[in-house]
Amino acid sequence: MFSDIRPAPKIDRDEYKEAERELRWQLLQAQFALQDRGRALLLVVSGIEGAGKGSVVQRLSEWLDPRGIRANTYWLPSDEEESRPHFWRFWRRLPPRGEIAVFLGSWYSGVLRDSIELPGGDGLQSAAERINFFEDMLSADGAFVVKLWLHLDKGDQRKQLEERAGKQQNPRVTDRPYEIHGHYDQHVAVADKLLDATSTDCSPWHIIDAKRRRHRELEAGRILLTAMQEELGNSARRPTAVPFTPATATTRLDELDLALSLDRSDYKKELKSLQSRLQDLAWQAYREGRSVVAVFEGWDAAGKGSAIRRVTGAIDPRLYHLVRIGAPTDEEHAHHYLWRFWRQIERDGRGTLFDRSWYGRVLVERVEGYATDAEWQ
Amino acid sequence: MFSDIRPAPKIDRDEYKEAERELRWQLLQAQFALQDRGRALLLVVSGIEGAGKGSVVQRLSEWLDPRGIRANTYWLPSDEEESRPHFWRFWRRLPPRGEIAVFLGSWYSGVLRDSIELPGGDGLQSAAERINFFEDMLSADGAFVVKLWLHLDKGDQRKQLEERAGKQQNPRVTDRPYEIHGHYDQHVAVADKLLDATSTDCSPWHIIDAKRRRHRELEAGRILLTAMQEELGNSARRPTAVPFTPATATTRLDELDLALSLDRSDYKKELKSLQSRLQDLAWQAYREGRSVVAVFEGWDAAGKGSAIRRVTGAIDPRLYHLVRIGAPTDEEHAHHYLWRFWRQIERDGRGTLFDRSWYGRVLVERVEGYATDAEWQ
Missing domain, CATH: 3.40.50.300 (P-loop containing nucleotide triphosphate hydrolases)
Structure with a gap:
């Protein structure tokens, strides 16, 4: 999936400002319309370490009405989460109808981590099936899932991580740029397979070249906007139900x-x-x-x-x-x-x-x- | 508070059966009446280790309609609980109106444990004040708190713990009867002070001699019933509000x-x-x-x-x-x-x-x- 990625163009300050103004207005409109229709939106933001997932989400929260959006972060599971079925930690934070939940770290992170540590198992395929089932269930119930992958090539990642290491910020990234960087190829290979297996019609993956800040922010905003507008256009759509076959002569x-x-x-x-x-x-x-x-x-x-x-x-x-x-x-x-x-x-x-x-x-x-x-x- | 405890009389099987039938009927009546009035009941069951707190609660859950009662146990705090203010773990499990929550281990357990480990501090007094404030707040909002302390003297505790150690049951008690027993005097001295400081008009402590199973179960049931009936009698009662003084000439x-x-x-x-x-x-x-x-x-x-x-x-x-x-x-x-x-x-x-x-x-x-x-x- 990563081969046909569109390279990030350079966007200058004024261009960005103008695009931002227009985009923000449309995003707000779409957010309020979804609120009215009672649609829940799950935005999964995933990607290569150092690609700026946090800053993209920060920008989206700024553009949207922050009262209708909540960012959920999944780092290490708490002991309460660990002592329950795997998906419990996601179910407990599902957004109510009309709201947007951003998942930074999501049902994908654990699968990626496990597959990198234990490559070659068939865990990836069955995990992908469970994920598709989970997302289908949500879609059938009036929620919809938008998935962004922020990508960087090997050289760009090194540059980003080294640059950030100097700044006093997210201690999770800045403390260990080289350690993270060492796993690049493995990480990308596994992610490629997983994204391929979970890019479905109802919730496809969108890949963004995250090299340049302005480009990645605008791209993320536009993808989100398009998905919201499509959903609004389709809102009459109901899940195609499996035809119900009435019981024959004897039942259990x-x-x-x-x-x-x-x-x-x-x-x-x-x-x-x-x-x-x-x-x-x-x-x-x-x-x-x-x-x-x-x-x-x-x-x-x-x-x-x-x-x-x-x-x-x-x-x-x-x-x-x-x-x-x-x-x-x-x-x-x-x-x-x-x-x-x-x-x-x-x-x-x-x-x-x-x-x-x-x-x-x-x-x-x-x-x-x-x-x-x-x-x- | 433990000096004037009523010794447990012997109750034979038939006597117990008959008392139980009558008591159960009345408890159910009271439970449904409280449900109708939307009163929440918090039942704190505390006491000496080995006094049978679990089995008393099991019997009460059997007598009452189990669908309107929930037992909350507080053993070691989970990491989510530990990383929030102390009372959070209790607030999150407060019963909705019309239901009964039993607290096995409660806001008292931590105070007892701390005071035994650090005797002589003034922590006990300020903890007692916070507890009284918490319970007052609940009472003022239409909930009420009933508090039972199951007591045993030193010799009886040793007997109970040794007897149980043989049975395959609660691993928390049976694994360490002698260790628990060693702290008896300290435990009772601290508990005596704490109970005294938190036995208020609106939620007094009830002390039960827990030596004999039938007596302690019937006693617990009767105390609960009396408290419920009193509450039902008083249900017109509203909290006495602090008189509201309208602002004078200038405000903040x-x-x-x-x-x-x-x-x-x-x-x-x-x-x-x-x-x-x-x-x-x-x-x-x-x-x-x-x-x-x-x-x-x-x-x-x-x-x-x-x-x-x-x-x-x-x-x-x-x-x-x-x-x-x-x-x-x-x-x-x-x-x-x-x-x-x-x-x-x-x-x-x-x-x-x-x-x-x-x-x-x-x-x-x-x-x-x-x-x-x-x-x-």
Whole structure:
């Protein structure tokens, strides 16, 4: 992907000023229009170390209304983030509808780092598939993802890093220019593959020659603007739903034998032994740092509540968290519909029990009118 | 406080069963009534190690509707918790109105631990004052705090710990019974002082002899029930507001000289130098792990927005987070009114800028009718 990169032209001060004025005005217009339509925008800013990702984002935040944009930085994961599934740290910072989230360091950074450290594995391909799935899900829900890669060739990188090393600024870059520079070829080779595998129709990568400050800022602004305007033009577009095939004669539920029963004394004995085993297993899971997510669904009055009570009654309350899912709060409504489940996931070693869950989108919301046909399909 | 503790009577199996049935029924009634009235309940369960805090909470969760109660455990702080102000970890888990939060390990645990390790300091007294202030704030906002201390004398503690050490359970207790036991006298002396200093009219401590399982469970249930019923009886009660004294002739705002001005070229020069200094200082604060919380308030059209833009324009977007405060979401509305500010506080080394803030309660919500007179006062 990096072979056909457009070289950065020189832009003089006045030219820049003029272009900036026009661009800023249009960006603001587009931002407000997206706000009105309730579209969420995820802007991924990635690239070679030393290419000026931070300064580009700083300029974009200046051009846009800073109240509708938030920069998220992912350096080392905190221990809370590390003790949850990989994507949790991104889900918890997804922008609500109408807002822009910038990701400096994103779901790409970890994959790049891992692939550089362990080259030749097939991890890259499966990671790319998971990423594409994640971005597709977001797009299907009314968000859209814009991805920028700021590129430098080997010589330019060395120049940038050395130049910055003198200045009192970002300590992450300036402390180790030569160390970073040493990995250039590996880094670019892996990035090339990853970008290729994740440049999809709905969220392609945009590559910018980051050698010259004015050029890279204007380019970034223009790409963002074009993407926003296209999205506004398409805003009638709904996700193409997979056609729903109604169930044929028998379903899984039909196979259930509803005549089974257990006499009271057997029940009591078995319950006691199972509960005591559950109690021990819960502590064992805690010691080993394993997590459980359990989902309870069922007809009303089928005894879901008391089944949950039998389980929670057995487990030390310090080791689980019961989440009751009702109608979404307005904050939850402003996010992707899976956000409210992701944000409840407990840390390593603890259980999360869901009393109703993400299946509700199809089971309940569909019937009660919380979700449109296109949404639940 | 521990001298006048009532010794635990023996309760036989049948007696317990009967008392439990009655108690459970009443607890459920009270829980639903509190739910209807939108009261939040904070139940602090503290006590001597080995006194069975976990098992008491397990029983209470079984008696109550588990969907309206959540147990919060505070063992070692996570790094996210450690890098924020001390009370943040409690604020982020405050129950929404109508729900019960159990705190196993709470704002008391850290104070106890510190005072045992550093006896004789005056830390205990000032910590107690901060705690009282925190609990008063919660009470004034429609929540109430019930505090249980499970007590054991020295001999009983040794017995309990040794007995449990054999069983495969809570690894935190069973791995080190003798070590814990060694600190008994110190622990009790400090706890006695702390409980005394924090047993206030609005949230007194209840001390339970925890020697016998059945007694301690029924006692805990009864104390909780009585507190809930009292709260329901008092629910008309509003916080006694500090009388509001209208401003006299001159206010701070009157002292402001609104005629000051700066010519354009001076402005530009000074702005540039201040912004570049701000940029450097922000990175320095990041390196040193210092946090800033900045609040912007002002009349509409006074230029608040552009003042904020001048500041954010100077700081690397990775280092701050701008929070715009509008009308509270329904989730925020269901919590103490300060919860929505606390949950936004950034980690060490980053800045949090508030565009409007907690002053809004008095400035805006009062005028626009979001807060009642009693609330804003």
